[in-house]
Amino acid sequence: MNVIQEVVGKGWCIGCGMCAAVCPRNRLEIRWNERGEYNPVEMDGCADCGKKCSLCYQVCPAHGNTKNETEIGREWYGDVKGIQQTDETGYYLSSYVGYSNKNDHRKNGASGSGAPYGAVGEK
Numbered sequence: 001m002n003v004i005q006e007v008v009g010k011g012w013c014i015g016c017g018m019c020a021a022v023c024p025r026n027r028l029e030i031r032w033n034e035r036g037e038y039n040p041v042e043m044d045g046c047a048d049c050g051k052k053c054s055l056c057y058q059v060c061p062a063h064g065n066t067k068n069e070t071e072i073g074r075e076w077y078g079d080v081k082g083i084q085q086t087d088e089t090g091y092y093l094s095s096y097v098g099y100s101n102k103n104d105h106r107k108n109g110a111s112g113s114g115a116p117y118g119a120v121g122e123k
């Protein structure tokens with residue numbers, strides 16, 4: 001089972017790119033489709049790779065058979081010493097807020113004037 005038939009073919013792909021990133025055979029590449037959306041395409045013929053692999057399908061968040069984020073977070077981080085969890089944030093060790101006070105970083109920054117590249121740790 002791979003994502004081309006099971007996700008892209010059913011119109012469920014959200015273009016996250018995880019499938020292409022994890023494919024051990026480099027058979028998937030993310031490209032624009034005819035509607036201007038990112039979708040994976042097969043690069044080298046995946047005719048039967050899904051029978052032996054299906055990794056792309058397992059990591060894909062766009063079909064209904066995936067675990068939810070809380071389950072995945074619990075499995076990966078639930079036993080970490082000092083871990084905290086809330087429904088709003090998921091699992092975390094600590095949380096910080098900051099911004100750059102250099103030049104016009106804050107005024108020109110994206111994502112709510114957060115830290116642009118290189119700003120973390122600047123004083």
Ligand code: SF4
Nearest residue numbers: 023049050053054056
């Ligand atoms: S089934 Fe495996 S080899 Fe085939 S495209 Fe998906 S991740 Fe790659």
Ligand code: SF4
Nearest residue numbers: 013014016017019060
């Ligand atoms: S992992 Fe799923 S949603 Fe993400 S790009 Fe691949 S097919 Fe689309």
